[in-house]
Amino acid sequence: MAEPTAASGDFVPSYPAAQIAAAWRRERPGTPTESIEIVTPLWWLAKLFANDRNRVLREAGIDAATLDLLSVIRRSGPPYTLSTREIAELTLVTAGAISQRVARAEREGLVRRSPGTTGRRTVLVSLTPDGHALIERSVDAVLGREATLVSDLSADERDALITLLEKLMTDVRRRTSHTED
Numbered sequence: 001m002a003e004p005t006a007a008s009g010d011f012v013p014s015y016p017a018a019q020i021a022a023a024w025r026r027e028r029p030g031t032p033t034e035s036i037e038i039v040t041p042l043w044w045l046a047k048l049f050a051n052d053r054n055r056v057l058r059e060a061g062i063d064a065a066t067l068d069l070l071s072v073i074r075r076s077g078p079p080y081t082l083s084t085r086e087i088a089e090l091t092l093v094t095a096g097a098i099s100q101r102v103a104r105a106e107r108e109g110l111v112r113r114s115p116g117t118t119g120r121r122t123v124l125v126s127l128t129p130d131g132h133a134l135i136e137r138s139v140d141a142v143l144g145r146e147a148t149l150v151s152d153l154s155a156d157e158r159d160a161l162i163t164l165l166e167k168l169m170t171d172v173r174r175r176t177s178h179t180e181d
Contacts, residue, residue, distance in 0.1 A: 060138045070135040083124040
């Protein structure tokens with residue numbers, strides 16, 4: 001949204017990203033500024049959401065990496081067991097990082113490792129009762145808070161935003177994915 005200035009009658013953007021775009025258009029006519037009012041608020045929102053999530057996680061006694069690990073196992077359904085390969089695929093984290101996360105969570109008594117049945121290198125990771133209890137508390141805290149943060153959007157606005165974000169994510173992934181030679 002833009003509002004007219006008192007002095008000139010020109011429209012001045014009412015939020016900083018629009019002001020940034022307008023300044024670039026003024027200072028460098030022809031500079032592509034179409035993305036600024038989309039990408040800049042997304043970056044700012046990502047930072048706000050991340051900071052708020054980290055605060056909620058600290059209060060819940062869990063870090064983001066552990067939440068990610070326990071969540072993916074919990075979402076898998078009973079018996080709440082996945083292979084380390086499945087965890088890596090579902091979390092988009094490297095196998096090495098998964099090994100570190102699993103080792104730390106195992107030391108904390110949140111997961112249990114066991115050999116798999118499909119091959120000698122397969123490792124299964126299961127939630128322990130303590131891990132299950134922690135993820136139940138944590139996911140309620142995190143998702144409850146995030147639901148509050150988006151609660152001013154109507155159901156129709158949420159649906160429209162979901163559709164647009166999915167479209168943007170698909171297109172950006174397509175445009176940024178490239179194989180190294």
